[in-house]
Amino acid sequence: MINTRSPYYITAPVSTGTTSVTLTLKINNLTENSGLSAPQYSLTKNKPSATTTFLDFEISNMIRDFYDYTPIFSPFTALLDSNDRNVLQLNYSLTYEGSGTDITVLSTDVFDGYGYYEEGINPQVPSNAILLSNDYYIINKNGFFNIPVYNDGTHSSISVDGTPYTLSESTDIKSKIKNMWLNCNDFDGTVQIEIGDNSITLEVQDECKYRPTDVLFLNKYGAWEIMTFFKARKESIQIEKSTFKNNFVSNGAYSTQKHSFQDYNKNAREQLKLSSGYVPESYNETIRQLLLSEYVFLVNSGNFIPVNVDNSSYQYQTRIIDKLINHSIDFNYSYDKINSL
Incomplete structure (x- = not known):
């Protein structure tokens, strides 16, 4: 399995007689297959010296061009495939010139996730198959929540409060991440999610005073995760404009009803600040992944509104120091208020 927001290295061991190695990449986005015909990339590296024992190819950035980051939605509780090109599959081969045994690797799953530096090279998905970092979440009674699962055939079902939903293997690449x-x-009350010997707990919260906002983002596993901000929502607007000074004197006279300073090229971006309400300290990891996400949306009953996280730095909170933990995050709507496309 490959996480493409971190470097992924394919290593080709070379022997004394090797002169070069060619890496061929075939990226699939619809149906799994074992073919290498019509590859998207073919890269050749020459062996630089007689003492070289391996050649490394870094491939993540080439693969990322093939994603399409479209979020999922269902108004009902349901087990869904991911959308097309949210998940990819890679076949590759190493072909040797001079000496060496050719290598072919087929059907490697590819997610647009990442690993932390401390996790080492080529990080993998969690062993419990649930593509979330916490085991406890507070969810919005009047909103939605998603539990992404790596569907590699290890588990046959996921249980929601005792109701099983079948995890069926398929050759459809988009089914490699199933979304509960x-x-x-x-x-x-509480909802218990179980898959194999692993479980997570969801606490349903009905907020009476404020209008909660569900924020959907692509997390570190390349899966769609939702965090609900339960408390105050503050909206603002930032105006951009240019100004010039008019000279409209005509025949020694001017009109007092004309602008001496005229605005033009005026547009705006709107912002909002969201507050989470009190959450466990484990939410620091959820916040970290939200801050690092490149694709963030407000969930609006299937009409996803694209936003950008505006925070360039953030102070994590702990129960020892901060007592009650409440996260406030700044967002910009990712478009001009006046349509300027």
Whole structure:
């Protein structure tokens, strides 16, 4: 499995008689297959010296061109495939010139995730197959939540409060990440999610004073995750403009109803600040992944609104120092208010 926001290295061992190695990449986005015909990339590296024992190819950036970051949505509680090109498959081969045994690797799953530096090279998905970093979440009674699962055939079902949903293997590449999409209005109290010997707990919260906002983002595993901000939502607008000074004197006179300073090229971007409400300290990891995400949306009943996280730095919170933990994040809508496309 490959996470393409971190470097992924394919290593070709070379022997004394090797002169060069060619790496061929075939990227699939629809149906799994074992073919290498019509590859998207073919790269050749020459052996630089007689003492060289291996050649490394870094491939992540080439693969990332093939994603299409379209979020999923269902108004009902359901188990969904990912959308097309949210997940990819890679076949590759190493072909040797001079001496060496050719190598072919087929059907490697590819997600647009990443690993932290401390996790080492070529990081993998969690062993429990749930593509979330915490085991406890507070969810919005009047909103939605998603539980992404790596569907590699290890597990046959996922259970939601005792109701099983079948995890079926398929040759459809988009089914490699299954999404247990919850309409939270179907549940009360706590919801127990189980897959194999692993489980996560969801606490359903009904916010009476504020209008909660569900934020969907691509997390470190390349899967769609939702965090709900339950408390105050503050919106603002930032104006951009140019100004010139008019000279409209005509025949020694001017009109007092004309602008001496005229604005033009005026547009704006709107911002919002969201507050999470009190959450466990484990949410620091959720916040970290939200801050690092390149694709963030507000969930608006299937109409996803693209936003950008505006925070360039953030102070994590701990229960020892901060007592009650409440996260406030700044967002910019990722478009001009006046359509300027």
